[in-house]
Amino acid sequence: MLDFDKLIDEHLKKENRPKGIGRYYPSEAGTCMRKIWYSYKFPSEVEPELLKIFEMGNIVHNFVVEVLKSEKVKDIELLESEFPFREEVEDFMISGRIDNLIKIKASGKIYLVEVKSTKSIDYVKEASPHNVQQLQLYMHFTGVHNGFLLYIDKSNLKTKTFEIEYSEEEAKRILERFKSLHKHLKEENLPEAEGRSHKEIKWMCGYCEYKDRCHTDTPKAKHEEE
Numbered sequence: 209m210l211d212f213d214k215l216i217d218e219h220l221k222k223e224n225r226p227k228g229i230g231r232y233y234p235s236e237a238g239t240c241m242r243k244i245w246y247s248y249k250f251p252s253e254v255e256p257e258l259l260k261i262f263e264m265g266n267i268v269h270n271f272v273v274e275v276l277k278s279e280k281v282k283d284i285e286l287l288e289s290e291f292p293f294r295e296e297v298e299d300f301m302i303s304g305r306i307d308n309l310i311k312i313k314a315s316g317k318i319y320l321v322e323v324k325s326t327k328s329i330d331y332v333k334e335a336s337p338h339n340v341q342q343l344q345l346y347m348h349f350t351g352v353h354n355g356f357l358l359y360i361d362k363s364n365l366k367t368k369t370f371e372i373e374y375s376e377e378e379a380k381r382i383l384e385r386f387k388s389l390h391k392h393l394k395e396e397n398l399p400e401a402e403g404r405s406h407k408e409i410k411w412m413c414g415y416c417e418y419k420d421r422c423h424t425d426t427p428k429a430k431h432e433e434e
């Protein structure tokens with residue numbers, strides 16, 4: 209009997225490398241700050257099921273690159289894909305990988321394209337604020353002030369695209385958040401339980417592996433009902 213699930217698990221298994229304080233990731237820009245803080249202080253191994261979901265995302269991302277660089281696609285030129293980005297801010301660093309840089313041939317305009325795979329495109333009505341924050345940072349540091357967020361359905365490859373307007377003010381606000389995270393980590397100071405205190409991001413708690421720890425540390429967060 210061939211257990212292919214086991215082979216996939218073996219193939220995807222990763223060494224658990226703890227994140228170093230002082231190095232932060234734009235993809236986490238809009239995440240609950242306490243959750244990020246815990247991920248530095250109490251690194252946890254990524255579940256095999258989650259690794260598979262990430263891999264599915266990678267497969268879809270590669271497909272998007274294939275489309276963007278296809279000779280059959282005439283309107284777009286793919287300038288770069290999966291290119292690293294690293295920026296020093298005070299005494300820490302923000303680094304990540306930008307999905308795609310494209311040129312619209314008709315206008316000559318250059319855009320960053322950040323790709324997000326999703327379970328169902330029907331539920332995507334607008335760009336998610338935490339995805340927008342990630343793209344804002346990329347636009348800020350690269351100087352490319354045009355961006356698209358492209359959502360693609362993993363089950364049928366249907367897409368929705370949102371053009372995101374660059375905002376220097378928003379980019380600076382996000383940078384301030386990273387400065388605050390860095391300070392909290394250096395000073396061993398637990399940040400606010402943002403997910404539980406702000407209803408717009410409360411959904412993050414449902415996917416948080418630190419839920420129990422968070423409730424033990426703060427039995428009742430700001431704005432939580434009795």
Ligand code: SF4
Nearest residue numbers: 240403404413416422
């Ligand atoms: S449970 Fe919610 S508030 Fe607490 S760390 Fe996780 S995401 Fe943040």
